[in-house]
């Protein structure tokens with residue numbers, strides 16, 4: 001199977017990468033089922049990458065229906081070591097305006113219905129998640145954004161991403177509550193992905209594209225899908241430029257990442273005595289430690 005060290009997961013409004021060349025569509029099967037869609041392998045300025053449309057290319061999957069484990073496992077099967085997520089988010093802060101870019105460094109979990117671990121069935125592991133985003137990968141992403149000097153786009157370095165269950169958007173009371181917690185942006189997808197990427201020892205960072213002010217701002221209309229997609233479309237070219245520049249920088253100078261050894265001290269179970277079937281299912285994650 002073709003391989004790629006860099007993976008890209010495109011969210012709402014970002015269903016393909018226009019600059020990809022030598023494109024190959026790969027249908028990957030994993031022990032956790034099928035990913036959201038075929039993975040698109042191709043080159044960006046000569047660097048091999050794997051692209052996946054998180055909700056499917058025709059946007060058919062709700063946030064709660066996303067096969068997060070299959071998506072991350074498929075990336076691992078392709079050899080991905082760095083994973084960039086591009087996501088639409090609502091802003092919870094006045095200064096993060098629609099069309100701005102935020103590179104969060106923390107999460108708050110408000111999901112209710114997500115499976116966000118590969119472990120269980122006889123093998124127990126607890127990854128460290130205090131620093132939920134790979135700081136070095138986020139650094140490359142932020143340097144890439146800054147280097148492009150995008151007109152009318154401010155970069156916000158760091159911030160907390162609230163991950164809610166959805167699919168309905170927040171109530172005003174919730175939106176004000178998250179603001180009182182000091183959170184920066186809100187979305188429905190990135191937290192399970194970040195946890196699973198960490199378990200799979202893949203460095204993960206998010207390019208959060210602000211599309212709206214959620215529903216707290218008295219001078220702006222409450223978020224609607226129409227608003228999200230319209231603003232995302234206005235920003236899609238910028239988002240792809242950022243991803244392209246980030247891929248270029250990663251290919252020139254791949255950073256070290258604590259994520260790449262996240263399981264070193266995380267596994268509690270004696271793997272010699274662990275159930276064979278579970279070991280087989282998780283072989284790709286465990287092989288270094290067997």
Ligand SMILES: CSC[C@H]1O[C@H](OP(=O)(O)O)[C@H](O)[C@@H]1O
Nearest residue numbers: 011012063087088187188189228
């Ligand atoms: C289309 S509005 C809500 C939808 O958009 C975001 O998706 P993604 O993170 O995949 O860009 C948000 O998380 C919701 O899933």
Ligand SMILES: Nc1ncnc2[nH]cnc12
Nearest residue numbers: 088089090186187214223
């Ligand atoms: N306000 C919002 N809440 C949740 N997810 C979003 N995605 C884009 N805007 C959002």
